[in-house]
Amino acid sequence: DSGVTQTPKHLITATGQRVTLRCSPRSGDLSVYWYQQSLDQGLQFLIQYYNGEERAKGNILERFSAQQFPDLHSELNLSSLELGDSALYFCASSEGQTSSYEQYFGPGTRLTVT
Amino acid sequence: GEDVEQSLFLSVREGDSSVINCTYTDSSSTYLYWYKQEPGAGLQLLTYIFSNMDMKQDQRLTVLLNKKDKHLSLRIADTQTGDSAIYFCAESSDSTGGGNKLTFGTGTQLKVEL
Numbered sequence: 001d002s003g004v005t006q007t008p009k010h011l012i013t014a015t016g017q018r019v020t021l022r023c024s025p026r027s028g029d030l031s032v033y034w035y036q037q038s039l040d041q042g043l044q045f046l047i048q049y050y051n052g053e054e055r056a057k058g059n060i061l062e063r064f065s066a067q068q069f070p071d072l073h074s075e076l077n078l079s080s081l082e083l084g085d086s087a088l089y090f091c092a093s094s095e096g097q098t099s100s101y102e103q104y105f106g107p108g109t110r111l112t113v114t
Numbered sequence: 115g116e117d118v119e120q121s122l123f124l125s126v127r128e129g130d131s132s133v134i135n136c137t138y139t140d141s142s143s144t145y146l147y148w149y150k151q152e153p154g155a156g157l158q159l160l161t162y163i164f165s166n167m168d169m170k171q172d173q174r175l176t177v178l179l180n181k182k183d184k185h186l187s188l189r190i191a192d193t194q195t196g197d198s199a200i201y202f203c204a205e206s207s208d209s210t211g212g213g214n215k216l217t218f219g220t221g222t223q224l225k226v227e228l
Binding site: 042049100 | 144145155157159202206208209211212214215216217218219220
């Protein structure tokens with residue numbers, strides 16, 4: 001158990017809908033990262049927040065957004081969902097914001113868009 | 115840009131050593147990681163190596179880094195059936211915004227046979 005929690009574990013929704021994925025980092029970690037794992041794209045970095053501020057951005061679609069709250073939990077919002085958004089979404093956390101801090105991953109949220 | 119490549123499959127007999135290879139392109143990578151993913155599970159951090167090191171040993175795991183050739187390998191000694199999983203190589207790079215991200219390889223499926 002990495003100490004990173006994600007809810008829900010599974011999510012099934014229809015095209016065009018909007019969903020929110022939630023992540024709680026390990027105790028003491030200030031950085032939260034979101035990654036998407038799909039069969040065709042592999043594991044891809046989406047976005048990083050550190051202590052409430054956006055710090056790094058990957059190939060995140062404009063339909064997707066994220067935020068980190070004062071209690072350090074983070075939410076990833078996915079809107080206007082398409083079939084291709086079906087994937088496993090991972091949250092990771094680290095103590096600091098740079099690459100010198102290892103990232104610990106949560107169990108993931110499996111999103112299925114029908 | 116960053117790119118990380120791995121072979122897709124490796125099959126070994128129980129008790130033998132496994133060697134999983136990875137090549138990367140980003141010469142500014144500061145840390146290189148190995149993660150393990152079991153079916154239906156998240157990513158477990160196995161080990162990592164700082165880019166100015168050549169080798170790191172951690173119990174049954176040995177990481178070798180050839181920075182000149184941008185080649186990373188993970189050796190698992192005395193491979194057990196419980197080591198069957200997908201192994202991901204990842205490079206960490208800092209962004210101009212002060213954050214960082216992991217770029218993952220495609221993953222190597224390790225199958226351990228009796």
